Amino acid sequence: MGADLHDIRYVRIGCDDLDTSVRFATDILGLELMERDGNRAYLRGDDRDHNICYTQGRESGQVTGWEVASLDALDEAAKAFEASGVTVRAGTSEERELRRVRGLIVVSDPTGNIIELVARPDACGRRYFPTRDAGILNFSHVGLHTRNPSADEAFWVRNLGGKVSDWIGDAALIRINDVHHNVALFPSTRAGIQHVNFQVESIDDIMRSFYHLQKNNVRIVFGPGRHPTSGARFLYFQGPDDIVYEYSTGVRLITAEDEKTYVPRQFPKAESSFCMWGSVPDIPEFRVPQPNGSAVARAA
Ligand SMILES: O=C/C=C/C(C(=O)O)=C(/O)C(=O)O
Numbered sequence: 001m002g003a004d005l006h007d008i009r010y011v012r013i014g015c016d017d018l019d020t021s022v023r024f025a026t027d028i029l030g031l032e033l034m035e036r037d038g039n040r041a042y043l044r045g046d047d048r049d050h051n052i053c054y055t056q057g058r059e060s061g062q063v064t065g066w067e068v069a070s071l072d073a074l075d076e077a078a079k080a081f082e083a084s085g086v087t088v089r090a091g092t093s094e095e096r097e098l099r100r101v102r103g104l105i106v107v108s109d110p111t112g113n114i115i116e117l118v119a120r121p122d123a124c125g126r127r128y129f130p131t132r133d134a135g136i137l138n139f140s141h142v143g144l145h146t147r148n149p150s151a152d153e154a155f156w157v158r159n160l161g162g163k164v165s166d167w168i169g170d171a172a173l174i175r176i177n178d179v180h181h182n183v184a185l186f187p188s189t190r191a192g193i194q195h196v197n198f199q200v201e202s203i204d205d206i207m208r209s210f211y212h213l214q215k216n217n218v219r220i221v222f223g224p225g226r227h228p229t230s231g232a233r234f235l236y237f238q239g240p241d242d243i244v245y246e247y248s249t250g251v252r253l254i255t256a257e258d259e260k261t262y263v264p265r266q267f268p269k270a271e272s273s274f275c276m277w278g279s280v281p282d283i284p285e286f287r288v289p290q291p292n293g294s295a296v297a298r299a300a
C-alpha cells in the first residue's frame with residue numbers, strides 16, 4: 001500500500017529575487033508574511049505555520065510538501081517506498097527545522113518532481129491576518145508539470161495513495177482527501193510546479209481580485225471562468241519565477257458517501273473541458289490543439 005497522505009502542506013519555490021516574490025505574495029496575492037531572512041520567506045493564507053516558503057535563487061528548486069498523520073505513518077510510508085523500489089531520503093535535522101516539521105522524508109516522481117512527506121508540522125495559534133483582503137480561505141492544491149503522465153499518475157495512485165477524480169486529456173486531477181483534487185498533473189516538457197491554488201470565499205472575491213490584479217498590471221492568464229471538472233469558479237494569474245497562481249471558489253468535495261459510487265470522468269482535451277463559461281487559457285499546458293495544428297492563444 002502507498003503512503004497515506006492527509007493534506008497538502010506547503011510549496012517551496014526558489015526565486016530570482018526574494019523581495020519581488022514577497023511583495024507579489026503580500027500586495028497582490030494577499031498572503032501574510034510570517035518570517036523572513038536574507039535566504040527565505042515564509043507566507044501563509046490560512047491558519048497553518050506557512051503554505052509557501054520562497055527560497056533565494058531559482059536553483060534552490062521547487063518542492064511540494066505533504067502531511068501524513070503521524071511519525072509512525074511516516075515510517076510506514078518510508079518502508080512502503082523502499083519495498084516498491086522507490087528511493088527515499090530521510091530529511092536532515094536542519095531541513096526539518098527549516099520546514100517547521102518533526103518528521104521528513106523525500107522522494108521524487110518519475111518526472112523528477114521532488115515530493116516531501118512530513119509529520120507533525122507546526123500549527124500556529126494566531127489566525128491568518130493578511131495585509132490585502134483577497135478573501136483567501138486556505139491553500140488547496142498544486143498543478144505539477146509531468147513529462148510522463150501515465151508514470152506520474154501511477155506513482156501518485158500506487159505510491160502516494162491518490163485517487164483520480166477526473167482526467168482532461170492525459171492530465172489527471174488527483175485527490176488524497178475529500179477535496180476534488182489536491183494535485184493535478186499537466187503534460188509538459190519539464191518538471192516543476194505549474195500552478196499554486198488558494199481557495200477564496202466567494203465569486204465576489206474572484207471578481208474583486210480580477211479588477212485589483214488588472215489595476216496592478218498583473219497578467220491574467222485564465223478566467224474568470226468555471227471548471228466543469230471540480231465546478232470551481234477560478235482566476236489564474238502570472239506570478240514571478242514562472243509560477244502561475246490561481247484563486248478558486250466552490251471546489252467539489254467527494255465525500256465518503258460519494259466515494260461509494262464515484263468514478264473518474266474522462267474529459268477530452270477541449271476548451272470546454274477547461275472552462276464552461278468560454279474563457280480561453282493563456283497557459284501553455286492548458287492550450288488545446290486546433291485542427292490546423294496551431295494552439296489557440298487567448299483572445300486579445
Ligand atoms: O482546467 C483545468 C483545471 C481544472 C481544475 C479544476 O477542476 O478545478 C483545476 O483547478 C486544476 O486542475 O488546477
Ligand SMILES: [Fe+2]
Nearest residue numbers: 143195197246
Ligand atoms: Fe487549479
